[in-house]
Amino acid sequence: MTLQSPSLELGAPLVQPIATAGGRSYWQSVRRRLRRDPVTLICGGVLILLVASALFAPWLGLDDPYKTSMLRRLYPLGSPGHLLGTDELGRDMLSRLIYGGRLSLFMGVTPVVCALLIGGLLGITAGFLGGRVNMLIMRIMDVFYAFPSVLLAISLSGAMGAGAENTLLSLTLVFIPPVCRVSESVTTQVRGFDFVDAARASGAGMLNIVRVHVLGNVLGPILVYATSLISVAIILAAGLSFLGLGVKPPEPEWGLMLNTLRQAIYVNPVLAALPGVMIFITSICFNLMSDGLRAAMDVKA
Amino acid sequence: MLLYALRRLLYLVPVAFGVSLLVFALVHLAPGDPISAIVPPDAPQEVVDKLKEYYGFDKPLPIQYLRWLGVTLTGDFGTSIGTGRPVATEVASAFGNTIILAISATLLAFTLAVILGTAAAYAKSRIVDRLVTLISLMGVSVPHFWLAIVLVIIFSVELGALPPMGIGPENSTGWRLDGPHLAHMVLPTIALSVIPLGVVTRTVRSTIKEILNSEFVTALQAKGLRDDQILRHVLKNAAPTCLAVMGLQAGNLIGGSILIETVFAWPGTGFLLNSAIFRRDLPILQGTTLVLAFFFMMLNLAVDIIQTMVDPRIKRN
Numbered sequence: 351m352t353l354q355s356p357s358l359e360l361g362a363p364l365v366q367p368i369a370t371a372g373g374r375s376y377w378q379s380v381r382r383r384l385r386r387d388p389v390t391l392i393c394g395g396v397l398i399l400l401v402a403s404a405l406f407a408p409w410l411g412l413d414d415p416y417k418t419s420m421l422r423r424l425y426p427l428g429s430p431g432h433l434l435g436t437d438e439l440g441r442d443m444l445s446r447l448i449y450g451g452r453l454s455l456f457m458g459v460t461p462v463v464c465a466l467l468i469g470g471l472l473g474i475t476a477g478f479l480g481g482r483v484n485m486l487i488m489r490i491m492d493v494f495y496a497f498p499s500v501l502l503a504i505s506l507s508g509a510m511g512a513g514a515e516n517t518l519l520s521l522t523l524v525f526i527p528p529v530c531r532v533s534e535s536v537t538t539q540v541r542g543f544d545f546v547d548a549a550r551a552s553g554a555g556m557l558n559i560v561r562v563h564v565l566g567n568v569l570g571p572i573l574v575y576a577t578s579l580i581s582v583a584i585i586l587a588a589g590l591s592f593l594g595l596g597v598k599p600p601e602p603e604w605g606l607m608l609n610t611l612r613q614a615i616y617v618n619p620v621l622a623a624l625p626g627v628m629i630f631i632t633s634i635c636f637n638l639m640s641d642g643l644r645a646a647m648d649v650k651a
Numbered sequence: 652m653l654l655y656a657l658r659r660l661l662y663l664v665p666v667a668f669g670v671s672l673l674v675f676a677l678v679h680l681a682p683g684d685p686i687s688a689i690v691p692p693d694a695p696q697e698v699v700d701k702l703k704e705y706y707g708f709d710k711p712l713p714i715q716y717l718r719w720l721g722v723t724l725t726g727d728f729g730t731s732i733g734t735g736r737p738v739a740t741e742v743a744s745a746f747g748n749t750i751i752l753a754i755s756a757t758l759l760a761f762t763l764a765v766i767l768g769t770a771a772a773y774a775k776s777r778i779v780d781r782l783v784t785l786i787s788l789m790g791v792s793v794p795h796f797w798l799a800i801v802l803v804i805i806f807s808v809e810l811g812a813l814p815p816m817g818i819g820p821e822n823s824t825g826w827r828l829d830g831p832h833l834a835h836m837v838l839p840t841i842a843l844s845v846i847p848l849g850v851v852t853r854t855v856r857s858t859i860k861e862i863l864n865s866e867f868v869t870a871l872q873a874k875g876l877r878d879d880q881i882l883r884h885v886l887k888n889a890a891p892t893c894l895a896v897m898g899l900q901a902g903n904l905i906g907g908s909i910l911i912e913t914v915f916a917w918p919g920t921g922f923l924l925n926s927a928i929f930r931r932d933l934p935i936l937q938g939t940t941l942v943l944a945f946f947f948m949m950l951n952l953a954v955d956i957i958q959t960m961v962d963p964r965i966k967r968n
Contacts, residue, residue: 615808
């Protein structure tokens with residue numbers, strides 16, 4: 351974020367071919383390894399809790415996150431009736447932090463999922479077809495790589511104007527090239543393995559080879575990579591809102607809350623820092639999940 | 652070597668062409684036509700048409716692009732709508748401020764990363780290794796603009812020890828190497844250095860760990876070299892990878908410091924970009940993005956070439 355995107359640059363993961371005949375036992379062993387990894391399990395638990403509380407926020411008996419009150423502005427933490435205090439317009443912080451998860455998580459996950467579909471498709475196409483198609487696709491990606499990722503995200507959404515849709519669009523554009531590069535390099539490696547030749551020799555169609563052999567081997571590294579990208583995306587999306595380029599007030603969103611609460615750092619500093627804690631926790635959990643998945647799936651970084 | 656550098660430079664030409672297309676497109680991504688940003692909505696149609704003709708917006712897009720490219724290549728990025736001064740002047744003065752901050756953050760991050768990463772790789776106890784891993788995890792996970800606010804809260808609001816914003820004292824005209832100006836740099840430098848610190852620490856640790864397991868280290872030990880002599884060999888072998896990762900991070904610092912510059916009101920390119928976005932000053936937006944992208948490209952090229960020079964074994968195609 352970089353956000354700079356912290357670790358947007360990832361070397362090509364080394365692929366060890368997965369014997370697709372024994373595919374089930376591979377995923378079984380992944381699951382077994384994950385079960386023995388307490389850190390990953392805890393992070394998964396925290397993330398599930400965050401997502402669930404955001405999803406079911408209306409049924410948790412929270413205060414209305416939009417209800418302002420000039421009489422109870424900037425209550426400190428632990429105030430009766432407002433466990434985490436109130437913000438600069440007197441809205442309940444606990445409620446806004448939980449409701450804020452809805453937009454913040456959505457804005458972080460959606461661009462990565464979209465980029466995964468588009469970038470993955472482009473990368474697999476480029477890697478599998480090779481030659482001119484590869485050249486064309488990868489050179490276009492090089493153009494996007496010529497921009498630092500944060501700059502690209504900010505310039506794109508700056509030009510298109512503030513708004514959640516524009517943030518989603520520009521973040522998706524930022525994440526397509528790295529996903530494309532990783533899936534292209536993995537696909538190119540897989541294409542060179544003997545079992546692909548064997549499959550072709552035994553009369554398997556191109557689509558079949560892609561579906562069974564390429565996808566089967568590409569999925570692991572890409573999933574690991576995407577999990578760490580979500581952490582970057584959540585920070586970047588919050589950063590854009592922080593600059594006033596993302597979600598518009600009065601929507602609760604962690605980055606935007608951090609921005610509007612900046613005026614309160616002299617009055618109630620702990621309160622002003624709270625939304626950032628939520629971003630931090632979410633981002634750490636996604637990064638640790640990515641590490642755990644990488645170890646469990648035996649993907650080399 | 653020179654041939655390799657030239658070939659890489661030549662290869663950048665199509666990329667630079669693509670970059671210029673994308674930057675040109677920025678103006679046309681903006682909602683409405685580019686003129687609407689500078690004229691009031693109730694302006695008479697003749698005035699709008701005249702302005703369109705003046706700026707060349709009445710021509711077809713390919714012609715507009717070629718005209719823009721031609722003018723830009725001569726170093727003329729147009730005039731800022733907000734201040735009326737040439738974009739090139741505005742960007743140049745902001746760029747210097749950004750570079751100063753980026754250099755100090757890079758130095759801080761790289762020094763700490765090499766020390767921490769090496770310590771973790773050598774550590775016999777798991778605690779040191781775990782601690783360093785935790786630090787690097789924090790570095791890549793922390794929302795750095797939030798960290799910037801937390802730093803301001805602790806060191807400016809609570810302790811009153813360091814200035815919370817600006818490049819220097821109130822009457823300062825620009826950056827200078829003196830006490831007050833350095834004091835203004837402390838917090839932005841720390842906030843900016845956390846991400847590269849996290850990324851590079853990770854790289855240093857894993858690279859050195861891998862080298863320590865290689866046979867030549869065992870051979871050096873068998874030869875009876877002291878540990879500090881062996882460390883020199885290890886560091887020399889780790890340098891190309893670590894430098895490459897750091898170079899990339901430095902580039903990201905220059906292009907990505909917008910959030911930190913906004914928090915600290917540091918008058919660099921990020922701050923310029925941010926105010927340009929809110930004034931809908933599209934020439935500044937275009938000019939800044941183009942300069943930063945161009946610099947990033949050149950930096951990546953330099954890193955690549957230096958890496959090949961340091962380690963000729965790296966095969967390139």
